Each structure stands twice: as C-alpha cells, then as structure tokens.
Amino acid sequence: MGRSEKTAKRETFEGLRPRVLVGAITKWFGQVRRDLPWRVVDPATGMRNPYFSLVSELMLQQTQVSRVLEKFGQFMERFPTAAALAVASEDEVLSAWTGLGYYRRARLLHAAAKVIVERHGGQVPSDLDALMALPGLGRYTAGAIASIAFGKAAPLVDTNVSRVILRVGGVDVAGDDKAGLAWVWEQAEVLAVAAHKQGVVAEVNEGLMELGALVCTSDNPACLVCPLRDVCKARAMGKQREIPRAKKQAARKPVVHTVLVLSTADGRTLVERRAGTGLWAGLWQAPTIEGAKPASEVELRGRVGVLGKVRLGTLRLRQDEDFVFQTTHRDVTFRVYRGEIAAEKMIAESATHTFLAKETIAELGMSSPMRRILLDGTQQTSGDAAGQESQRVKADGVKRAKVIQTKRKNGVKQRDD
DNA sequence: AACTCGGGGAG
DNA sequence: CTCCCAGAGTT
Numbered sequence: 001m002g003r004s005e006k007t008a009k010r011e012t013f014e015g016l017r018p019r020v021l022v023g024a025i026t027k028w029f030g031q032v033r034r035d036l037p038w039r040v041v042d043p044a045t046g047m048r049n050p051y052f053s054l055v056s057e058l059m060l061q062q063t064q065v066s067r068v069l070e071k072f073g074q075f076m077e078r079f080p081t082a083a084a085l086a087v088a089s090e091d092e093v094l095s096a097w098t099g100l101g102y103y104r105r106a107r108l109l110h111a112a113a114k115v116i117v118e119r120h121g122g123q124v125p126s127d128l129d130a131l132m133a134l135p136g137l138g139r140y141t142a143g144a145i146a147s148i149a150f151g152k153a154a155p156l157v158d159t160n161v162s163r164v165i166l167r168v169g170g171v172d173v174a175g176d177d178k179a180g181l182a183w184v185w186e187q188a189e190v191l192a193v194a195a196h197k198q199g200v201v202a203e204v205n206e207g208l209m210e211l212g213a214l215v216c217t218s219d220n221p222a223c224l225v226c227p228l229r230d231v232c233k234a235r236a237m238g239k240q241r242e243i244p245r246a247k248k249q250a251a252r253k254p255v256v257h258t259v260l261v262l263s264t265a266d267g268r269t270l271v272e273r274r275a276g277t278g279l280w281a282g283l284w285q286a287p288t289i290e291g292a293k294p295a296s297e298v299e300l301r302g303r304v305g306v307l308g309k310v311r312l313g314t315l316r317l318r319q320d321e322d323f324v325f326q327t328t329h330r331d332v333t334f335r336v337y338r339g340e341i342a343a344e345k346m347i348a349e350s351a352t353h354t355f356l357a358k359e360t361i362a363e364l365g366m367s368s369p370m371r372r373i374l375l376d377g378t379q380q381t382s383g384d385a386a387g388q389e390s391q392r393v394k395a396d397g398v399k400r401a402k403v404i405q406t407k408r409k410n411g412v413k414q415r416d417d
Numbered sequence: 418a419a420c421t422c423g424g425g426g427a428g
Numbered sequence: 429c430t431c432c433c434a435g436a437g438t439t
Contacts, residue, residue, distance in 0.1 A: 060434040067425065067433085101423025104437075138436050158434045175432095178418090209434055218432065219428065246431070250420085279422075327423050368424065 016168065016231055018194035026200045028227035029207030032214065036065065037072050048202075050124035050149040051082050057141045058109045059100060065213065071100055083122045085113035094283060094365025103283060103365065108136025126150040139185075143192075147205045153196035155188035156205045157181070160212025166244050167216060170233025175244040216240075254331045258295035259373060260304055260317075261286045261338040268355040269374060270304065271364070279330070284364040286374060287353070294335045315339045322401035325369040333401055336373055369404070 033039075038056035042049055055075060059068045075096045079085035085093070090110060097106035112134040116124055124145065125131055131142035143156035157165075162175065165184045173180035188208075195204035215222045221240045223229050234240040262270040271284050287304050289295035295303075297317060320336040356364075361374055 057434065062422090062433055062435055063424080064426075064433050099424075101425085102435085104422060105435090108436080136436070140435060144434065156434080159432080160434065206434090213434080249431070281422085325424090329421070329423095 018190050019198075020231065021168075021191060021228065022195045022198060022200065022204050024227040024231075025207040025211065026195075026198075026203045029203050029210055033207070033210060034065075034214075037069070037076075048149045050126070050145060052076070053145045053149040054082070054112070054124050055079075055109065057144050058105050058112075058136055061105060061141065062102060063100065067100065071096070079113075081122070082113045082116045082124065085110060086117040090282075091365055092363075095363050098364075098366050098371060099368050101368075103281065105136060106365075107282075111135040112137065124149070126152065128152065128154050144205065147192060148202045151196075151199075151202055153193050153201055155185060155192040156209075157185050157188050158209060158212075160209045160216075161188060161205075163218060163244055164208055164212045164216045164228075167221070167234035167240055168228055168232045170237055170239070170243070172239060172243050173245065174247055176247045177244075180244070250329060252326065252329055252331045254292075254333065256291055256294045256333045256335060258289045258291075258300055259286050259334060259336045260288075260300045261336060261373060262304060263338070263340050264355060265340065265342055268357050269361060270353060270355050271361060271374070272353045279327070280367045280370075282365070283370070284361070284366050285370045294333075297337065300337060315341065323369075324401045324403045326403060332369070334369055334373065372404075 036056075038048075038052040040049065040052065041047065056068065056072060059072060059075075078092070078096055079088060088110070090107065093106050093110045094103060097103060100106075115134055116122060120130070125134075126146065126149075128142055128146045131137050131145055132139070134142075137145075140156055140158050143154040146152040146154040147156060159175065162181065162184050165187050166173065166180065169183075169187065171180055171183065191204060191208070192201055195201040211226070211228075215226050216228075219241075223232070223235050223240060226232065226235075229235060232240065234243045260270075270287060272287055274280050274283050274285055274288075276282050287300075289299060289303055300317075301315070317337040317339040320338065322333055322335050325332045325334060358375065366374070
C-alpha cells in the first residue's frame with residue numbers, strides 16, 4: 001500500500017484529526033483521572049506494575065470499577081505476584097474471587113499466571129501476541145496491558161471506548177453491531193498510533209475509558225464538561241443519548257434450587273462441590289436439587305441420605321422464606337431447608353461431600369447467594385423489606401418470593417416511612 | 418454467529 | 429421493572 005493510502009486511512013475518523021483528539025483526551029485525563037489502586041507507579045522504574053494491570057483487567061471484564069475496588073486489594077494481598085498466584089490452589093483463587101461473578105475468569109487468570117511463570121520467567125510479557133496467547137486475554141485485555149503497562153502502540157476497545165467513539169463519529173448503530181465494532185477498532189488503532197507517537201498512548205487509552213465511565217455515560221452523558229464536546233457528531237445531531245442503540249437482551253429463565261443446610265451440633269455444615277460446567281461451575285454449595293419446580297422434603301432428604309445410606313426421615317427441617325437471586329440469564333428461586341443432626345457420623349463423608357466449620361466454609365469459592373445461605377444465617381426477612389421488591393415468579397410451586405437486590409450497609413439506608 | 422458465564426448498581 | 433458494565437471462551 002502506498003503512502004497516500006495510508007495517510008488517507010488515518011483521516012477516515014469521519015474527518016476528525018487524531019492529533020486533536022489525542023491532545024484533548026490527554027489533557028482532560030490528566031486533570032480528572034481517578035486514583036485507582038492498580039494505577040500505582042513503581043518509583044524505581046516509573047512504570048505501572050504489569051501484574052497489577054493483569055489482575056485488574058481480568059477483574060474488570062464486564063464488571064464495573066466500583067465492584068472491583070471491593071476485591072482488588074484483598075486479592076493482591078493474598079497473591080502479590082504472578083509466582084504467588086501460580087502456586088496457589090484453585091480453591092484459594094476462587095475464594096478470593098467470590099462475589100465477583102464470571103468465575104471462569106478466576107481460573108483463566110490462575111492459568112495465565114502459571115504460563116507466565118513457566119514461559120516468561122514470572123514476568124508479564126509486553127508483546128501483544130504473547131499477551132493474546134495467555135488464557136483469558138482477548139484483544140481488549142492484551143491491548144490494555146500492552147498499551148497501559150508497557151506503552152506500546154496497541155488499541156483497546158471496551159464498551160466505554162466503543163460508546164465514546166461511536167458518539168464522536170456519529171455512527172448510529174447498536175452496541176453489538178459487528179460492522180460498527182470493527183470500525184470502532186480501526187479508529188481506536190488510529191488513535192493509539194497517533195498517541196504513541198506523542199508518547200501518551202497509555203493516557204489516551206485509559207483516558208478514553210475514563211471518559212466513557214465518568215462523562216460519556218450511557219444513560220446521561222455530561223456533554224457540557226466533555227473534552228470532545230466541540231467535535232462530537234452525536235452531540236451536534238442531538239443523538240448522544242441514542243447512540244449506541246441498546247442490544248437485544250435475552251429473557252431470564254426461572255429455575256428453582258432447593259437446598260439442604262445440614263449442620264452438626266458442633267457447628268459444622270455439609271458442603272459439596274458443584275459440577276464442572278454451567279452456572280457457578282466448580283464452586284461449593286450446600287447439597288442442592290435443581291429443577292423447574294421445588295424439590296420435596298422427601299427428595300431432599302433422599303439426596304443427602306443416600307450419601308451414607310442413612311435415612312433422614314426423622315430429621316426435623318426448618319424452611320426459610322424463599323428468595324429469588326437474579327443472574328443475567330436466570331431467575332433462581334432458592335428454597336432453603338435447615339436441619340441439625342446430633343453427630344456427623346450419621347452421614348458418611350465422601351470425596352465429594354464433607355462437613356466443614358464455618359470459618360473453613362468462608363474460605364471456599366462460592367456463589368453470592370450460597371455465601372448468604374451458609375454464612376449470613378437464615379433469609380427470614382419478615383418486617384424488614386426495605387430495599388426489596390416482590391415479584392411473581394413463574395416457576396411452578398413457588399407462589400411469590402422476594403427478590404434479593406441490594407445489600408444495604410448498616411445505617412446507610414434504613415427504612416424511614 | 419449465537420450462546421454462556423455473575424452480580425450489583427442505577428434510573 | 430430494564431439496561432448496563434475495562435469480554436472471553438465455547439458450541
């Protein structure tokens with residue numbers, strides 16, 4: 001390709017000049033950038049710690065900054081280096097990940113740490129292709145680490161960047177439009193190359209995301225304080241709130257998890273590991289029967305009684321109030337029964353089922369609802385419905401259950417009516 | 418190309 | 429209620 005063609009391509013950002021955008025973003029980012037824990041700079045090298053970037057980027061995939069802030073520090077304390085992470089057990093890693101969701105990321109990060117130790121001497125590689133070859137790193141994450149931690153001329157596109165670029169370019173497509181996304185990546189590359197020439201590729205890439213997170217938000221863009229307000233085509237057209245158009249969302253499927261929390265007199269509880277695929281794969285739980293409708297007490301007793309060939313027919317069970325836990329693809333109704341046995345020898349432990357103390361259970365990888373069931377006591381909520389709403393659940397056999405929504409911190413939001 | 422994988426916050 | 433979020437891997 002000739003030089004003129006290359007030059008022409010550099011100017012296809014709908015007539016916008018990359019240098020202008022680079023300058024505006026860099027200046028703005030320098031003024032407002034947040035102090036996030038993974039943005040620390042090593043005073044010795046003047047560089048960001050690439051391992052911090054690796055961990056934070058994996059955590060940030062499809063996850064908001066505020067959510068990652070709650071987990072990042074603790075994770076780094078437990079696994080301060082790639083080598084420390086590589087030698088940890090998978091359960092330790094999953095435990096540190098509990099509550100973040102998309103648990104596959106934790107396993108992939110763990111696997112990436114092992115590759116980094118075995119093939120890269122324990123140092124996160126700086127080469128884009130080497131980064132892409134690591135488990136769990138796709139085009140976005142590899143580009144983020146290469147550009148932000150190593151200052152390489154690599155582009156990056158997440159949903160923030162995609163929204164900013166589509167709006168600035170005035171491209172009216174859905175957020176998951178394939179051709180639109182390809183175009184966005186081209187523009188991101190133009191920007192990254194231009195920024196790299198000026199030595200500010202890290203600032204521009206991170207600044208683009210910061211802009212999308214703080215100013216060019218999806219619901220209510222704050223155009224008046226936007227550094228790109230004068231060049232933004234969506235704003236000129238008054239379409240900044242319509243671009244990008246919403247993606248189609250799949251309906252959630254109702255399912256029911258019937259759970260038996262079986263405890264011993266000395267305070268230990270029976271737990272098992274979930275199957276290796278599907279929802280909450282490989283995480284720990286109290287014995288659970290999953291189905292379209294709630295399992296009966298008889299079925300639940302049978303599920304556990306079979307373990308040690310012991311009948312639990314005489315065991316008295318208490319039933320919690322049902323609650324619904326929502327994930328992206330499911331409404332999971334939890335029906336929880338609790339019972340106590342005199343001695344754990346009533347049920348033989350096995351490779352897959354074991355009685356553990358509460359402190360030990362707290363160290364297992366578990367889903368958020370299971371953590372509540374096992375560690376926060378019962379879900380009785382009578383007289384304490386603040387912040388919760390009810391909805392009719394379509395699952396058979398479940399009349400109505402509270403949807404667990406926001407976990408209020410003490411004193412932050414008490415009912416005041 | 419479509420689906421799957423969590424969880425919580427905000428409007 | 430709905431939509432969104434520093435995406436990637438599998439089918």
